[in-house]
Amino acid sequence: MEELSLEQLRPQHEFLVCIDSDGCMLDNMELKHKECFCPATVNVWNLQTVSRYARECAEFVNLYSRTRGVNRFPALIRTLELLAARPEAIARGYQLPDLGPLKQWCSATPVLSAAALESYSQSHQDLAPVLMQAAAWSREVDANIAHIVRGIAPFPGVRETIQALSEFADIVVVSATPHEALVRELTACGIAPLVTFIAGQEMGTKAQCIRKAMAGKYEPEHVLKVGDALSDYKAAEENGVLFYPIIPGQETESWAALRRSAAASFRAGSYRSQMPAQMEAFLAVLQQAPPWAQ
Numbered sequence: 001m002e003e004l005s006l007e008q009l010r011p012q013h014e015f016l017v018c019i020d021s022d023g024c025m026l027d028n029m030e031l032k033h034k035e036c037f038c039p040a041t042v043n044v045w046n047l048q049t050v051s052r053y054a055r056e057c058a059e060f061v062n063l064y065s066r067t068r069g070v071n072r073f074p075a076l077i078r079t080l081e082l083l084a085a086r087p088e089a090i091a092r093g094y095q096l097p098d099l100g101p102l103k104q105w106c107s108a109t110p111v112l113s114a115a116a117l118e119s120y121s122q123s124h125q126d127l128a129p130v131l132m133q134a135a136a137w138s139r140e141v142d143a144n145i146a147h148i149v150r151g152i153a154p155f156p157g158v159r160e161t162i163q164a165l166s167e168f169a170d171i172v173v174v175s176a177t178p179h180e181a182l183v184r185e186l187t188a189c190g191i192a193p194l195v196t197f198i199a200g201q202e203m204g205t206k207a208q209c210i211r212k213a214m215a216g217k218y219e220p221e222h223v224l225k226v227g228d229a230l231s232d233y234k235a236a237e238e239n240g241v242l243f244y245p246i247i248p249g250q251e252t253e254s255w256a257a258l259r260r261s262a263a264a265s266f267r268a269g270s271y272r273s274q275m276p277a278q279m280e281a282f283l284a285v286l287q288q289a290p291p292w293a294q
Contacts, residue, residue, distance in 0.1 A: 006172070006212035009197055015169035015267065016218045018210050019162075019195075020227035021177050023069065024246045026185060028152045029228075033062045036144035037072070044137040045080065045097075050089045056292065057082040066286045068248065069229020071112045071176045071201065072138060077103060082290065102134050110208075113178065113201050114138035145181055154189055155246075157255035162194045164259050168267055171195040174209045174225070174235070178202065206235035214239065224266050226258070230286065233279070242271055245282035 023029030038055050041047065047054040058079045061067050067078055077099050083089050084096035109116055114135045121131040162171055175182055179200025186192040199209045214223060225236035228246040236243035244262055246254040265271040
């Protein structure tokens with residue numbers, strides 16, 4: 001795996017497969033969000049009194065709903081807004097902080113990372129408090145992940161499927177995970193040597209990374225995004241490329257089906273006709289409304 005930028009990537013094949021990491025290749029989503037993200041959210045945002053409800057909101061946003069897999073900063077905003085609307089939190093005195101500056105940064109920045117947020121805060125001192133709080137939260141999440149997340153294995157069948165795909169396609173990991181953590185985890189489980197390139201959050205959004213990897217080198221029908229979240233589908237859609245879902249709760253079956261049949265359809269140019277059925281099965285497991293609101 002060469003140390004190049006995505007724009008410098010030189011195709012070895014006519015096909016490109018862009019694969020998400022957390023919850024898609026690696027069985028680490030539950031661990032990261034329940035043991036790393038949630039404690040940092042409760043601590044940094046002072047949610048001790050409403051921790052039960054904050055955890056439910058965070059898990060809904062990040063694991064069980066159609067916002068699963070979204071970048072951590074928009075997910076944080078959604079979590080705190082859901083919490084502020086819950087009667088249980090209101091009854092316990094929780095008040096939503098002014099997230100306007102954080103929303104403004106999320107909508108304007110090309111890179112959603114703690115380093116980018118800290119740099120932005122230094123030139124926007126009037127907006128700094130909530131922005132620095134968000135940056136501190138992100139740093140604490142990363143520290144928790146570095147301390148807790150280890151020994152993570154890929155889902156069964158991932159290694160074999162990547163090896164099969166790499167016979168005719170270049171393989172690029174496209175993830176919203178910070179690059180350092182991404183490389184560390186993929187190296188530890190033996191996946192890193194099997195892929196062509198690893199792109200973490202510092203290289204841009206998933207859609208931007210796909211666009212950079214393509215850069216006039218691959219036809220859209222020759223590009224497949226594999227992911228476990230609606231954000232992966234939207235990144236594929238934005239670039240006019242194909243999408244294959246790894247369905248949460250059915251990861252082993254999804255990888256087996258990709259290896260047995262979908263990979264051949266992709267290579268033969270007939271996979272797009274299968275996407276509607278795949279999307280129906282995918283969306284069926286992602287909740288639209290929080291369970292406490294139903």
